[in-house]
Amino acid sequence: MSMCTCAPNSHRPEYRLSFYQNDNEGQSYRMKATTLLGLLGSMGILLTPILTLAQSVDNGQPAENEGAEGQEEVWVTGVRMREEDPQTVPIAINTLAAEMLEIRQARSLTDLEVMVANVNFGLGGRASRGEITIRGIGDYARNIGTNARVAVYLDGILSGRSSSFDQDIVDLERIEILRGPQGTLFGANTIAGAINIITRKPTEDFNVKVSLGAGSFNLRDNRILLNVPLSDNLFLRANYGNTDSEGYIDNIFLDRDLGGVHRESGRLKLRYIGIDNLEVNLGFQSMEELRIGTDAVAQTGGSLGGYLLAPDPRQVAHNEEEFEIRRLYGANLQLNYRFDSDAELVYLTGYRDNTNKEQNEQDYTPFDIASNFLDEESQQLTHELRWVSPKYDRFDYVFGGYWLDRDISTARYAEVGADFPDPVRVNTRGFVPATMKVNTQSLFSHGNYHMNEDLTLSLGARFIHEDKSIIYSSEDTTGFFMNVQDEIRDLSENKFLPKVSLSYQFNDDAMFYASVSRGYKGGGWNADGLRTLDRFEFKSESATSYETGVKSAWMDDALTINLTSFISKFDDYQVFQFVPTEVGSLLQLTNAGKVTSKGLEFDSVYHLTAGLSFNANLAWTDVVFDEFRDGGGEGVDYDGNDVPFAPDWSAVLAVDYHKVFSADFELNSHLSYSASADYFTNPDNLNPDNFVGRRHTVNASVDLGIGERWGVMLWVKNLTDETNLRQRTVSFLLEPRGFYDLPRTFGVTLSYEVD
Secondary structure, three states: OOOOOOOOOOOOOHHHHOOOEEEOOOOEEEOOOOOHHHHHHHOHHHHHHHHHHHHHOOOOOOOOOOOOOOOOOOOEOOOOOOOEOHHHOOOOEEEEEHHHHHHOOOOEHHHHHHOOOOEEEOOOOOHHHOOEEEOOEEEOOOOOOOOOOEEEEEOOEEOOOHHHOOOEOOOEEEEEEEEOOOHHHHOOOOOOEEEEEEEOOOOOOOEEEEEEEEEOOOEEEEEEEEEEEOOOOEEEEEEEEEEEEOOOEEEOOOOEEEOEEEEEEEEEEEEEEEEOOEEEEEEEEEEEEEEEOOOOEEOOOOEEOOEEOOOEOOEEOOOOOOEEEEEEEEEEEEEEEEOOOOOEEEEEEEEEEEEEEEEEEOOOOOOOOEEEEEEEEEEEEEEEEEEEOOOOOOEEEEEEEEEEEEEEEEEEEEEEOOOOOOHHHOOEEEEEEEEEEEEEEEEEEEEEEEOOOOEEEEEEEEEEEEEEEEEEEEEEOOOOOOOEEEEEEEEEEEEEEEEEEEEEEEEOOEEEEEEEEEEEEOOEEOOOOOOOOOOOEEOOEEEEEEEEEEEEEEOOOOEEEEEEEEEEEEEOOEEEEEEEEOOEEEEEEEEOOEEEEEEEEEEEEEEOOOOEEEEEEEEEEEEEEEEOOOOOOOOOOOOOOEOOOOOOEEEEEEEEEEEEEEOOEEEEEEEEEEEEOOEEOOOOOOOHHHEEOOEEEEEEEEEEEEOOOEEEEEEEEOOOOOOOEEEEEEOOOOOEEEEEOOOOEEEEEEEEEEO
16 A cells, blocks of 8 residues: 555635635534525515414414324325325325334434335435435436436425435424326426425414434434414414534545534424415425535545555545535415315415535545536426315316426536646646526326225326426536537427326225326436537436235224335436546436336234334335347447346334333334345446445334423434445446445434423
């Protein structure tokens, strides 16, 4: 092993350093102060009419009943846009209630991976990737010209691009994970599924809850929740969270820890019910996050220039000051008017403003060889109007319209440093700026015809018209990329997405269903560093999905067993590939051809006693390229290869125990085991640098309720301290790299509640 005498980068442009503050020789990082009040000020035009309405109209109408005391019911809204028992809905859906999320210490969306089988968050190193895979089908929006295959919704509003997916999940009512194409009711880019995040509404009860948490790697996780009735018909709910932790990856060159998180989040909601039959919900959200981390670690044993790249899986020697910054802001308004006939007219509008900035190492050494920087901003405004019919004896239906307008801008930098082996390229840079506009309009409908008491035919359809335009440039002195100025492209697409399903209710406890649906992922452009414009544009992909399922309850509802089988056929499947060049490689999206995803899913909950329950969530999948001509270059086909991030099986097993010992002492405990089979991270299944082995994780927690106000939770994640490799590939310089899950972490949370 040779010794490195190089110094940390001193030529870093000012545009990078302005995004964070560095105090005490780089050991302490603080985010810039952007408060929720600033967001409220900018959205005051929405807030003022609601407050005025609350003061001028008051008929004394009380808040509706929030549910029977002591009874916990779980409903879903993401399937037919009305609240229903998930056991009666003919679709594969997982519903995670608030209590389940809390006892499992779920703090962000990525925590769901150890709670639900057949869901994978592929790239663990960067929260901004938002790569969600469902049933072996997934992706992330790497650049502004691409889309993800899964959409995330917060209170009915699309959260934005994939960089916004991994958000703070606090004070929720539930999360719904819908598997398979959801184009009929959710539209484009839900070809793999959709995730609904439903937050708690303000209520008429006063409530304050404060929780203080501490744990491994100097974790501090503090939260406050407030619910206040402002009048008989106007209620406010607000929460604030602050998470701070040091890293678990040791950068021995810069003498700093990587993997630390500094996050602040807040939400404010107002609910008004002062007008007969009308409910108004107004919400504001804010999250700011700084991660001092790395997108990957060189694989143990690899070397470059005689230097050992990674002495340990959680140890690196990088010269780049790597970081990731995300700022997510939003506001939403929902109006529900219920007619005397029990029909409902619903209007939703939402605004999202998301920013993502990140700086990454590319050579994974202490040498100043190569790095890149990304700056992306997006703003979007959505409107939706829908009519929900009453539930008639023979039929019910939903129809409506949707409109989205989105603006995206990006600046991508690739820098060649002083230690690059080719002196001609030393201290050169590639710069790729681009802007994009997206406008989408759609009409949708879904109806159920009850042919008799047991048999129901469901028909749905969505028509989508989407216009996109991009202005792309590339300014390069490295010799890696081309030079082009203001390349302008337009794309217009029309898609019709139908769905047909038939369900049969054997009795009150068992149902069978079968469905056929279409999904769609939009076409676009490789707005990244390119050698030529030959592969700049790619086509949209489509899917036809067939699904059958049985939902059943046994032993007076003590046991539920749900079985699902599915097969989805994809055409013009979009896939990212590293394309070799004479000086390295470039990552580009191409249309592979045909893909088939098929499998079985098993979901069961058994309540052995009043306080003891077992959960088993299992999935078997087979996801392959049926056709991928020239996938590895001219004459090298990938037909029959596994699709990336598609393990053959995954499983979640859990046991929960609840016991009330007295009026002053209550116990909740949880133990879970999650595992997945090996998988590939690239269509090239022969390269060992693309292979990730089997992973498994054990998590546990104990929550003690003391009196009516106090609570203490003890928790541990990765109890057996596994070194789980979750992502593995090569860099742009063809260096093997990967990313490992966190080691064992544990902590305690103290809570106090007043109501």
